[in-house]
Amino acid sequence: MPPSRSSxxxxxxxxxxxxxxxxxAVSASRRQWLAATWRxxxxxxxxxxxxxxxxxxxxxxxxxWCGELRLEHAGARVxxxxxxxxxxxxxxxxxxxxxxxRTGIVQCVVDGSVDARAEQVLRVTGTVRRRPEGTANAHLAxxxxxxxDCTVELLAGAEPPPFPVDARADDVDETIRLRYRYVDLRRxxxxxxxxxxxxxxxxxxxxxxRQGFVEVETPMLMPSTPEGAREFLVPSRQRPGSFxxxxxxxxxxxxxxxxxxxxxYYQIARCLxxxxxxxxxxYEFMQLDAEASFVTQEDVxxxxxxxxxxxxxxxxxxxxxxxERMTWHESMDRYGVDKPDLRFGLELVELTPxxxxxxxxxxxxxxxxxxxxxGLGAGIxxxxxxxxxxxxxxxxxxxxxxxxxxxxGALDSPVAKFLSAEEQxxxxxxxxxxxxxxxxxxxxxxxxxxxxxxxxxxxxxxxxVHEGPYRYVWIVDFPMFVGRTEDGRPKPGHHxxxxxxxxxxxxxxxxxxxxxxxxxxLVLNGWELGSGSIRIHEPALQQRVFDLLGIDEEExxxxxxxxLTPFRYGAPPHGGFAFGLDRLVxxxxxxxxxxxxxxFPKPQSGTDPMTGAPTAVDVAQLAELGLRVLPPKA
RNA sequence: GGUCCCGUGGUGCAGUUUGGAGUGCACGCCGGCCUGUCAAGCCGGAGGCCGCGGGUUCAAAUCCCGUCGGGACCGCCA
Numbered sequence: 001m002p003p004s005r006s007s008x009x010x011x012x013x014x015x016x017x018x019x020x021x022x023x024x025a026v027s028a029s030r031r032q033w034l035a036a037t038w039r040x041x042x043x044x045x046x047x048x049x050x051x052x053x054x055x056x057x058x059x060x061x062x063x064x065w066c067g068e069l070r071l072e073h074a075g076a077r078v079x080x081x082x083x084x085x086x087x088x089x090x091x092x093x094x095x096x097x098x099x100x101x102r103t104g105i106v107q108c109v110v111d112g113s114v115d116a117r118a119e120q121v122l123r124v125t126g127t128v129r130r131r132p133e134g135t136a137n138a139h140l141a142x143x144x145x146x147x148x149d150c151t152v153e154l155l156a157g158a159e160p161p162p163f164p165v166d167a168r169a170d171d172v173d174e175t176i177r178l179r180y181r182y183v184d185l186r187r188x189x190x191x192x193x194x195x196x197x198x199x200x201x202x203x204x205x206x207x208x209x210r211q212g213f214v215e216v217e218t219p220m221l222m223p224s225t226p227e228g229a230r231e232f233l234v235p236s237r238q239r240p241g242s243f244x245x246x247x248x249x250x251x252x253x254x255x256x257x258x259x260x261x262x263x264x265y266y267q268i269a270r271c272l273x274x275x276x277x278x279x280x281x282x283y284e285f286m287q288l289d290a291e292a293s294f295v296t297q298e299d300v301x302x303x304x305x306x307x308x309x310x311x312x313x314x315x316x317x318x319x320x321x322x323x324e325r326m327t328w329h330e331s332m333d334r335y336g337v338d339k340p341d342l343r344f345g346l347e348l349v350e351l352t353p354x355x356x357x358x359x360x361x362x363x364x365x366x367x368x369x370x371x372x373x374x375g376l377g378a379g380i381x382x383x384x385x386x387x388x389x390x391x392x393x394x395x396x397x398x399x400x401x402x403x404x405x406x407x408x409g410a411l412d413s414p415v416a417k418f419l420s421a422e423e424q425x426x427x428x429x430x431x432x433x434x435x436x437x438x439x440x441x442x443x444x445x446x447x448x449x450x451x452x453x454x455x456x457x458x459x460x461x462x463x464x465v466h467e468g469p470y471r472y473v474w475i476v477d478f479p480m481f482v483g484r485t486e487d488g489r490p491k492p493g494h495h496x497x498x499x500x501x502x503x504x505x506x507x508x509x510x511x512x513x514x515x516x517x518x519x520x521x522l523v524l525n526g527w528e529l530g531s532g533s534i535r536i537h538e539p540a541l542q543q544r545v546f547d548l549l550g551i552d553e554e555e556x557x558x559x560x561x562x563x564l565t566p567f568r569y570g571a572p573p574h575g576g577f578a579f580g581l582d583r584l585v586x587x588x589x590x591x592x593x594x595x596x597x598x599x600f601p602k603p604q605s606g607t608d609p610m611t612g613a614p615t616a617v618d619v620a621q622l623a624e625l626g627l628r629v630l631p632p633k634a
Numbered sequence: 635g636g637u638c639c640c641g642u643g644g645u646g647c648a649g650u651u652u653g654g655a656g657u658g659c660a661c662g663c664c665g666g667c668c669u670g671u672c673a674a675g676c677c678g679g680a681g682g683c684c685g686c687g688g689g690u691u692c693a694a695a696u697c698c699c700g701u702c703g704g705g706a707c708c709g710c711c712a
Contacts, residue, residue: 085673086672086673086674088670088671088672088674088675089668089671089674090668090669090670090671090674090675091667091668091669092668092669093668093669094668094669094670094671095669095671096670096671096672096674098672098673105672107671107672109670109671111669118662118663131670132670134670135670135671135672137671137672139672140672143672160644160662160663161644161645161662162644162645163644163645163646163662164645164646164661164662164673166673167673168645168646168661168673169645171645171646171647172645172646173640173641173645173646173704173705174704174705175703175704175705176644176645227712228711228712229710229711229712230710230711248711248712251712273711275710275711276709276710276711278706278707278711279705279706279707281711394637394708491712492712493712494712495712496712603704603705604704604705604706605703605704609704
């Protein structure tokens with residue numbers, strides 16, 4: 001069932017300052033286009049009014065900001081600086097110039113002609129006045145007033161912009177937007193996203209400091225640790241042939257800060273990973289990184305909850321309810337993923353008991369899971385059903401059973417004839433089927449059945465990022481190990497320093513795959529914001545875990561030596577967390593793609609259309625580093 | 635490394651299925667007109683190696699092969 005929209009709708013009201021096409025002089029086609037634009041803007045992360053305040057004093061070449069002028073300013077002599085958003089000339093006696101700065105747009109009236117071109121930089125001096133009767137513009141925050149008797153001073157000329165500097169640029173090829181990012185950033189959407197980001201950073205800092213955390217910076221140049229993500233390497237000039245690595249995260253250093261008695265550390269840290277880019281991944285990204293000593297998992301969860309709830313409130317003006325908890329097992333069982341989107345229902349239904357004694361071979365499996373999609377059964381095409389089946393197979397299922405629910409609960413499905421009347425009735429009852437529903441089912445190992453249906457659930461029901469409430473959830477009790485290596489060793493689910501769940505310590509050796517860890521993820525609307533854990537601080541326990549992983553003392557010292565030695569000098573119990581600020585900002589700004597909330601991001605290719613990076617470098621520069629570039633592979 | 639989608643004046647799109655002159659739409663740009671517009675309006679104009687290379691053909695934006703660029707996803711991201 002769709003998420004409740006009532007509270008959301010009131011918060012996400014359309015920003016009245018956008019044109020809606022009701023202006024009489026606009027042609028029919030333009031009016032249609034404007035209306036479409038207005039609709040699009042109206043649901044595009046506009047619940048961010050809380051950040052549209054506090055511009056600071058207008059000083060220097062200006063006395064006021066463009067976007068702040070209201071009726072109360074009528075009569076004031078004002079000076080403003082900005083870019084020409086729009087010019088409307090009416091012959092030699094009257095011209096309008098819409099001047100834009102980061103706060104908004106105001107209409108300036110020139111009694112005469114003006115040679116203003118788009119995106120020129122102007123300083124305008126004039127007098128604020130109420131607009132003449134009938135000429136107010138309800139779509140502009142400053143629409144009740146205008147600046148009259150204007151004189152215009154040209155501060156800088158401008159070539160025509162490569163794309164319209166307004167909402168139309170949303171449709172422009174992203175490479176072009178990035179090549180001219182300095183133009184793109186003038187747009188309201190980009191300005192708003194930057195302010196949302198700043199508000200989140202600020203709120204997070206204040207929350208951490210209020211809770212006694214101290215900001216400490218950690219090195220960007222560190223030794224390479226080939227675990228996990230691929231690293232960026234930096235060649236050493238003084239020691240040719242040796243390399244630094246840029247940090248994937250401050251993980252190791254923050255634990256050393258705990259040994260160092262800092263007790264509560266946080267940092268808004270830049271992290272770098274040389275992995276392929278995605279809508280939610282950049283080479284370089286920002287994390288709130290935190291660690292605390294002498295604390296439990298509950299304490300860490302509390303600290304971080306405070307930070308993200310503060311950040312949410314700072315952006316939206318509303319504080320979400322306390323963040324709920326869910327075990328990893330429950331999340332997989334009910335939603336089929338470890339990062340459930342709780343904005344919509346479509347929960348997975350347990351059907352194993354229903355088919356415990358079935359004669360239908362496809363359902364003779366350790367686990368049978370079902371998904372009821374209300375109303376989708378009516379009118380769905382065979383092609384769509386085939387596509388769903390293919391999707392399920394691509395996700396690892398042996399197949400997908402689909403059933404359309406007809407009148408009186410009759411099941412329309414290629415496999416209906418294999419199911420007894422009792423089984424069909426029990427299925428309808430268990431899953432709560434109604435006429436018109438589409439039922440999907442996967443039978444397999446528990447994990448496969450859950451994961452496949454969980455992905456289909458997202459495919460079929462997940463709302464756009466800017467819709468619905470903010471549904472944070474903590475996923476706890478992750479398994480300590482996930483899968484096995486080729487030689488049968490368990491693989492760590494989080495990282496090898498994660499503390500096992502205290503209740504499971506005795507099962508570590510006999511049943512490692514059944515051991516839970518004290519690792520926890522924070523999830524918001526189906527996005528994994530970040531993860532954390534209580535760390536192992538006892539060398540003996542660390543050795544037990546290394547033994548399980550097949551890491552002997554020699555290898556441990558070689559790989560983690562600088563990190564393990566300090567733990568012999570008195571390491572407090574500690575744990576921490578890190579979450580991705582770019583992702584949090586994107587969701588709070590209503591953006592599907594974190595590139596929209598980064599001032600200068602890189603596209604999927606990893607190259608920068610504006611600066612050209614990465615570039616070749618001079619041979620002499622390489623020689624100084626003791627490097628030579630191999631010829632390209634044939 | 636893989637799968638799929640997209641490259642047509644400065645921008646966004648039609649046109650490609652079924653080959654027939656760079657054919658069209660909206661915006662922008664340049665010039666002119668216009669005293670209340672507001673993503674102004676009216677008139678006129680300029681602007682194209684249809685990403686690039688090769689092939690098929692009398693003829694290629696269109697069909698085929700390759701390549702480059704961009705995007706989404708899988709792998710990857712402890």
